[in-house]
Amino acid sequence: MNLNKNYENLEQSYLFSTVAKKVNEYISKNPDKKIIRLGIGDVTRPLCKKVIEAMHKAVDEMGVQATFRGYGPEQGYDFLREAVQKYYKTHNVDLELDEIFISDGAKSDLGNILDLFGEDNTVLVPDPVYPVYVDTNIMAGRKVVFADANGENGFLPMPDENIKADLIYICSPNNPTGAVYNREQLKVWVDYARKLGAIILFDSAYECFISDTELPHSIYEIEGAKECAIEFCSLSKMAGFTGTRCGYTIVPKTLGKLNKMWLRRQTTKFNGVPYIVQRGAEAVFTPEGQEEIKENINYYKENARIISDTLKRCNIRHVGGKHSPYIWLKCPNNMKSWEFFDYLLENAQVVGTPGAGFGRNGEGYFRLTSFGSKENTAEAMQRFEKLFG
Numbered sequence: 157m158n159l160n161k162n163y164e165n166l167e168q169s170y171l172f173s174t175v176a177k178k179v180n181e182y183i184s185k186n187p188d189k190k191i192i193r194l195g196i197g198d199v200t201r202p203l204c205k206k207v208i209e210a211m212h213k214a215v216d217e218m219g220v221q222a223t224f225r226g227y228g229p230e231q232g233y234d235f236l237r238e239a240v241q242k243y244y245k246t247h248n249v250d251l252e253l254d255e256i257f258i259s260d261g262a263k264s265d266l267g268n269i270l271d272l273f274g275e276d277n278t279v280l281v282p283d284p285v286y287p288v289y290v291d292t293n294i295m296a297g298r299k300v301v302f303a304d305a306n307g308e309n310g311f312l313p314m315p316d317e318n319i320k321a322d323l324i325y326i327c328s329p330n331n332p333t334g335a336v337y338n339r340e341q342l343k344v345w346v347d348y349a350r351k352l353g354a355i356i357l358f359d360s361a362y363e364c365f366i367s368d369t370e371l372p373h374s375i376y377e378i379e380g381a382k383e384c385a386i387e388f389c390s391l392s393k394m395a396g397f398t399g400t401r402c403g404y405t406i407v408p409k410t411l412g413k414l415n416k417m418w419l420r421r422q423t424t425k426f427n428g429v430p431y432i433v434q435r436g437a438e439a440v441f442t443p444e445g446q447e448e449i450k451e452n453i454n455y456y457k458e459n460a461r462i463i464s465d466t467l468k469r470c471n472i473r474h475v476g477g478k479h480s481p482y483i484w485l486k487c488p489n490n491m492k493s494w495e496f497f498d499y500l501l502e503n504a505q506v507v508g509t510p511g512a513g514f515g516r517n518g519e520g521y522f523r524l525t526s527f528g529s530k531e532n533t534a535e536a537m538q539r540f541e542k543l544f545g
């Protein structure tokens with residue numbers, strides 16, 4: 157029996173598990189302190205009314221012989237795929253139903269999709285970046301190269317013609333920096349990928365936070381993208397499904413074999429998302445559902461504004477928060493990321509995510525999320541201002 161030796165090349169634990177462990181250690185030593193968590197991007201607003209109604213109805217159907225459902229289609233029920241298809245149409249993107257695959261979230265499929273690609277592919281990943289892109293490729297033993305995202309390029313790296321990538325990860329609006337590519341910039345990436353015969357793995361999990369009508373929500377809004385891109389999206393941040401689990405992956409048929417290969421992979425290794433959850437997800441895309449989730453998104457955007465205003469008053473450089481739930485800030489007093497994490501936990505009992513956990517270029521930066529409650533966000537920022545104002 158041989159173990160997968162590639163695991164030896166991973167950090168000892170996943171970034172957010174390390175943060176949670178450190179926070180739990182602090183709590184066990186300081187049980188009376190009130191901790192405010194603005195670390196992991198987990199939502200706090202409940203599921204909206206329309207979703208709950210749809211789920212209740214689906215639960216009742218499951219208890220009646222005539223409407224009970226067992227295994228569903230591995231690629232998702234048509235009713236939800238049609239809802240996703242219509243949603244894309246609002247961004248002027250036409251998709252065929254069999255290009256849409258319902259998933260249990262973007263994270264799972266961003267990892268699972270790698271089943272379709274050879275181990276000898278070179279993977280291009282922005283740095284800093286959502287750690288799942290890097291870790292899943294390290295697990296498979298692939299060569300990972302990085303595109304530097306930094307203050308100079310507005311945390312939006314552009315292709316380097318000298319790098320011959322096979323797989324390219326793009327996350328826009330970006331996790332962790334909140335930076336968003338415009339159409340012209342994405343077109344450059346699409347042209348680069350097509351020239352190389354590479355595939356872009358486009359993570360659009362935060363597209364619902366975009367408020368500027370000029371900015372693209374989907375890579376398929378860019379000409380040529382259906383020839384080179386797979387897109388991953390999720391209802392986690394859009395509609396509060398972090399615990400309920402539902403998302404969708406788009407594999408265009410214009411990508412050749414990949415669409416059929418993904419169907420083959422899913423029918424073999426996946427049994428679909430529960431019917432009850434898919435009915436809830438369908439409700440998100442109704443006009444009432446869209447109105448209700450918008451209220452929650454605006455609630456989080458208001459939190460982002462509170463954070464950003466506080467940082468401005470404290471003269472702390474930061475980006476993001478406008479088209480994204482994440483605020484990416486330069487650690488005050490030139491502290492390193494983990495040093496600042498400890499300092500903030502110790503002195504303000506506020507938890508954020510150290511930028512260094514997202515890559516080498518994240519060192520000296522820190523990420524705060526706007527997914528907390530308004531009261532907690534405001535209180536965290538008062539504590540912050542006491543230390544740095």
Ligand code: MLT
Binds near residue numbers: 196197198263286331
């Ligand atoms: C994050 O905090 O970066 C996200 O919550 C992680 C995720 O979506 O898996």
